[in-house]
Amino acid sequence: MSAVIGLRLADGRDVVVKVRPDAPRVAVCIEVQRRLFQAGYPCPEPLTGAAPFGGDIATAEVYVPGGAVLPSADRAASVFAEAFAWLIRLAPSPAEMPALGPAPSWAAWNHAGGGLWPRSEDSDVDLDKVSGAEWIDDAGRRARDRLRIGGSGAVLGHCDWLAGNLRWSEDALLVVHDWDSVTADSEDVLVGFAAALYSTVDADKPATVEDTRRFLVAYGRARGRDLSADELQRAWAAGVWTRAYDAKFQHAAGLPVTSLSENEAGERLRRVGICSTEIGGGRVSDPG
Structure with missing residues (x-):
């Protein structure tokens, strides 16, 4: 890219x-x-x-050198969430800036195209025409449908809160990179992306269901107000959508699907308020 x-x-x-x-x-x-x-x-x-x-x-x-890829494991959820809340608090209002569209593909759940999936920046493959692994499409569609309900005004934030884009000095944030990933969306969506993408013990493995839960709790604490029930559901839905997009891209490229499993999609969608019998024919049981 x-x-x-x-x-x-x-x-x-x-x-x-x-x-x-x-x-x-x-x-x-x-x-x-x-x-x-x-x-x-x-x-x-x-x-x-x-x-x-x-x-x-x-x-x-x-150039900002140095720093560790991950903070201490027992503090990861808190410090990643605090760093994100700090960013949201300091970022200018979208109204102060020129239009910031379109969003990067992995954050473009509300893209202008007619299909479920947006086009990737570095591929001409139409993900909507890629068959197989229908559970990924199902998870992405259900997450998108939930995101279309409710939501607050847009804020500016970072939509690629991967461990590889941050560096730490012990548990203090040293630097955040990849500012091409700035986008405008409702706060709960941006928080949901971050909570689903960050890492705790391995930079190559995104958050588990429990990691995401801890991040969302820590974010509410960091901003001084817990996420409401609606905000929590939309945050979980945003995480499902971005992880499902990555999984669909991996499937289309013939790569191992590592961003999301069918079981984990079901567990995350249950947090959105969608019961397991609605997902993939009711085959989902345990969290990933």
Whole structure:
């Protein structure tokens, strides 16, 4: 999706240059990153806006080295959630920024296309035409249908809260990377993505059902107000949708489906308020 190059400038500064296809949303993402840095959030300082680079665009930011991929396991849910609540609190309002669409594919549950799945940025495969593993489509559809009900006004947040995009100094947040993943959505949806994607003991394995539950509790504590019953259901639904999208992409590519299992989809959908007999013919029992 992009080329990322580390450079040492003549004045000794270490910087990171990122080159990717031109898209209007990139300039907005960089401005959000700039405002968060100025507000004291631990993200790399942008050094440029989005500059033309051949047929693509490039941006540059300060290189922030070091840090651990994961905090301590017993504190992971709390510190990941606190870091996310801090980001949501400091981010500018969407009304202050130009339009920030379309969302990255793994967050585009409400995309403008006619099918269930949006097109991936790095593939021409139409996921809606890929057969097999129908339970993935079923989970994604049910999650999307729940997300279409309710929801609050949009906020700005980070929709790719993977362990690989954060670094820690013990349990203190050192830096958050990948600011092309800024998007606008309701708070419960963004929190649901984060709660489903972060890791606790292995950066290559996303949150378990229990990990997600702990994150959602910790997020409510960090923002000073527990998530309501409606917010919790929508957060669980958002997590199902993004994990199902990744699972569908893996299935289409002929890869092992590791982002979501049928059992775990059922357990997560039960938290949305959908009973197990409605999922995949009622074959779901234990959480993944």
